[in-house]
Each structure stands twice: as structure tokens, then as C-alpha cells.
Amino acid sequence: MIKRQLGQGLEVSALSLGAMGYGKARELPDREQMIALIRHAVERGMDFFDTAEVYGPWTNERMVGEALAPFRHQVKIATKFGWDIDQQTGEHRGGVNSRPEQIRRSIEGSLKRLGTDYIDLYYQHRVDPDVPMEEVAGTVQDLITEGKVRWFGMSEASAESIRRAHAVQPLAALQSEYSLWTREPEREILPTLEALGIGLVPYSPLGKGFLTGKIDATTVFDSSDIRAHTPRFADAARASNQQLVTLIRQIADKHAATPAQVALAWLMAQKPWIVPLFGTRSQIRFEENIGALELTLDAQDLKQIADANIEIQGERYPAEVLRFSGR
Numbered sequence: 547m548i549k550r551q552l553g554q555g556l557e558v559s560a561l562s563l564g565a566m567g568y569g570k571a572r573e574l575p576d577r578e579q580m581i582a583l584i585r586h587a588v589e590r591g592m593d594f595f596d597t598a599e600v601y602g603p604w605t606n607e608r609m610v611g612e613a614l615a616p617f618r619h620q621v622k623i624a625t626k627f628g629w630d631i632d633q634q635t636g637e638h639r640g641g642v643n644s645r646p647e648q649i650r651r652s653i654e655g656s657l658k659r660l661g662t663d664y665i666d667l668y669y670q671h672r673v674d675p676d677v678p679m680e681e682v683a684g685t686v687q688d689l690i691t692e693g694k695v696r697w698f699g700m701s702e703a704s705a706e707s708i709r710r711a712h713a714v715q716p717l718a719a720l721q722s723e724y725s726l727w728t729r730e731p732e733r734e735i736l737p738t739l740e741a742l743g744i745g746l747v748p749y750s751p752l753g754k755g756f757l758t759g760k761i762d763a764t765t766v767f768d769s770s771d772i773r774a775h776t777p778r779f780a781d782a783a784r785a786s787n788q789q790l791v792t793l794i795r796q797i798a799d800k801h802a803a804t805p806a807q808v809a810l811a812w813l814m815a816q817k818p819w820i821v822p823l824f825g826t827r828s829q830i831r832f833e834e835n836i837g838a839l840e841l842t843l844d845a846q847d848l849k850q851i852a853d854a855n856i857e858i859q860g861e862r863y864p865a866e867v868l869r870f871s872g873r
Contacts, residue, residue, distance in 0.1 A: 547591030548839055550821050552745025553718040556667065556697050558594035558622050560814065561836055562747060563587050564825040565597045565610050576827065577609055583829055584613035588621060590836065596721075596747075596823055598626035598671055599656055603636045611660035618662060624721075624747075625660065626701060627652035628671035642870060644674035646685040653694055669699040669721055672870045673707050683714035690715070699747075702871040705738040717744045721823065724748035726757055726809050726851070727778075727790055727858045736817065744819075751813050751822040752806055754779075759791050759805040772867075778860030786859040793854050803841050806831075810838035815848060 548560040568580045584595065597610045607625060614621055630643035633651040656665060668689065670682055689695040697718035700711060711717060720739060724731045725748060739746055752758050754773055763785055767774035777783060794805045801808070813822045826832050861868060 547593075547836070550745075550818065552697075552747070552819060552821060553739075553743050554697055554716050556622070556718040556745065558821055559592045560821060560839060561592065561810070562594040562596055562624075562821055562823040563592055563832070564749060564823045565595065565606050566601050567825045567827060568601075568606055568609060580609060580827065581613040583827070583832060584610065585617075586829055587832060588614070588617045590832075592836070593621045594624070594821065595621060596624045597660075598669075599631060599652055599659075600626070600629045600638060600671065603631050603638055604655075604659060607656055607659035611662065615661055622666040623660060623662065624667035624669060624699065624719075625656050625665055626669040626671035627656070628669075628674065628701075642672050642674045644670055644677045644682045646677075646681060649682070649685045649689075653689055657694065664693060665695050667697045667699050667718060668695040669701045669719075670703070670711075671701050673700070673703050679707050679710040680714050683711040687715040705734040708735075708738055708744070709742070712742050712744065717742070719745045719747050719821075721747040721749055723750045723862060724813065724820075725751045725753050726794065726812055727753045727787065728862055729858075739819070740817070746817065746820045747823050748813055748820060749823045751824055752809050756784075756787065757791065757794060757805060757809040759795055762788070772864070775864050776860070776862070777864070778858070778862055780860055783860030790854075790856045790858065793851065793856065797843070797847050797850065800847075801841055801843075803837070804834055806834055807838040807841050808843070810835060811841040811843050812848070812851065814838070815843050 549557050550560045551557050597606050599607060627649050628642055628644050630639045630641045632639060633655055668686060686695060686698045698715050699717060699719040699721060701721040722731055755761055773779040794808050798805050798808045810822050813820055824835050
């Protein structure tokens with residue numbers, strides 16, 4: 547599989563597999579299927595996998611650790627700290643917590659659950675407004691010195707927070723939402739990353755499924771699905787946003803590709819240091835998505851997308867989630 551460089555010498559496969567959707571609750575009825583998919587990804591050349599202590603909490607890291615145990619030194623594992631999780635019970639108490647003592651408790655828990663003695667890329671999941679970024683970065687720097695972490699990353703951070711952290715411990719990557727229907731990072735985040743030599747790992751590159759073309763006005767989301775409560779997926783917004791899917795499908799048809807492959811290829815065409823992070827439970831969808839590596843959008847395609855200047859309707863998250871982003 548093609549490799550790409552993030553920051554600080556971190557080289558990874560050009561696409562990454564995220565495990566967030568694998569068992570949000572404490573039970574994982576599809577555990578064996580998910581382990582098989584992750585191992586299939588390694589066999590196909592992928593070496594960059596993403597999890598977090600909050601996914602579950604904890605069931606996700608355990609599953610990823612088991613899946614990757616036979617390949618530990620062939621792969622890069624990214625996990626995250628920063629939510630307020632009781633390190634004894636696993637209860638997610640809501641809100642954020644990046645105090646140094648919490649980071650140290652989190653790393654020990656993640657190492658144990660993943661069955662490893664080091665984390666390749668350790669992200670602050672969300673910025674904690676009550677803890678100076680210099681203190682957070684300094685704590686991670688200590689973990690790197692101790693050999694427990696190899697690279698430092700942040701998620702959904704503002705340009706200011708990125709610069710403050712990077713001045714203490716250089717960042718390898720920022721993980722934030724970026725896609726054909728979430729273009730906000732182009733204003734400040736991408737220029738900041740380029741200036742500092744930091745890579746971007748965009749999550750939700752397929753717009754939570756919307757950019758695949760498989761969601762329309764008739765789609766009904768279960769009440770437990772965050773999309774059921776997300777303004778961008780409300781009926782009126784969904785109807786308006788279909789014009790973007792129509793455009794993507796036109797370009798896909800031209801290349802005998804799928805809309806998902808166009809969405810991923812567009813992201814990779816933006817910068818050579820962008821590594822999209824997608825999630826799937828299906829081996830068929832996995833193969834479809836990595837097929838984007840064989841698709842090169844030409845100048846006409848990119849101009850057609852840019853000139854369309856489609857204004858996306860609806861916020862990307864409910865208000866209670868957005869308040870933890872971009873600090």
C-alpha cells in the first residue's frame with residue numbers, strides 16, 4: 547500500500563482504518579468479525595490503525611490490541627486520551643480531563659488494554675480549557691522520553707492550541723473532521739499544519755456515510771445513531787445537501803469509480819501529508835475504500851468541484867458535541 551508522511555518522520559499507509567464503530571457499548575457481538583477485518587487490512591498493506599480509550603469505553607482498545615497482537619511491530623497504533631473517564635470503573639463522566647495525572651493514568655490503561663509497551667501516536671482527544679496546552683504537551687513529552695509514546699497528536703484543536711502545544715512537543719498529526727462537506731479546516735487549520743510540518747488525519751472523510759450516495763430522503767436513522775440528532779442530517783438539510791452527492795456521482799461515473807472513492811481521492815489530492823481515516827464493519831466496503839488509492843482525480847475534476855461552490859446546510863454535530871471542538 548502507498549505510504550505517506552505525516553509530521554516528525556511518521557510514515558504510515560496512505561489510508562487508515564478507524565475502530566470507533568466497533569462496539570460502542572460494553573458488549574461486542576461482532577468482535578470476531580472485526581478482528582478478522584483488521585487482520586485482513588494488515589494483509590492488504592495497511593499499517594495505521596486508530597482507537598481511543600473512550601470508545602466503549604475500553605472494549606475497543608482491547609479488541610484492537612487482540613487483533614494486532616500478531617503484527618505489533620509491523621503497524622502503527624493511534625489511541626487517545628482527554629475525556630473524563632474514571633480509570634477504575636471505565637465510567638465516562640462527560641466533559642474533558644487532560645490533567646497530567648489523568649494523562650498518566652490513561653496511558654497505563656491504554657498500554658495494558660492494547661497489550662503493548664508503547665503507543666505509536668498518542669492524541670489529545672479534545673482540548674481541555676482548564677489545562678494549559680503547554681502542560682499537556684510537556685506531559686506527553688515526558689511519556690515520549692520514557693518510551694511509552696513515540697509521536698504526539700491532537701484532535702479537533704484550534705490553530706492557537708496547535709501552535710502552543712507544538713512549541714513544547716512537536717506534533718506529528720492533527721485528527722479533525724475534513725471532507726467534501728466539511729471544509730472549515732481550509733481556513734486556518736491546513737495553513738497552520740503546513741507551516742509547522744504537521745500531518746492531517748481527517749476523520750469522517752465520507753461524511754458519516756452521506757458522501758457514499760447511499761443515504762437519501764427515505765433513510766431512517768435509529769434513535770441511538772448520532773445522525774438522527776445531527777442538524778446536517780435533518781430532512782431539509784439532507785435534501786439540499788444531495789446536490790453535492792449528485793456532483794460526486796457524476797465524477798465517479800466518469801472514472802468508473804464509486805462516490806466513496808471520489809471523496810477519499812479528493813482528500814488525498816489536497817495535500818501529500820493528508821491520510822484519511824475511515825471506518826467500516828464490512829470487508830467489501832474496506833476493499834471499495836482502498837480502491838481510492840488507484841483513483842487520481844484530474845485538474846478538471848478538482849476544478850469542477852471547486853467551481854460548484856456548494857453551500858452545505860446544517861451543523862456537523864449537535865450543539866452539545868460541537869462545544870468541545872476547535873479550542
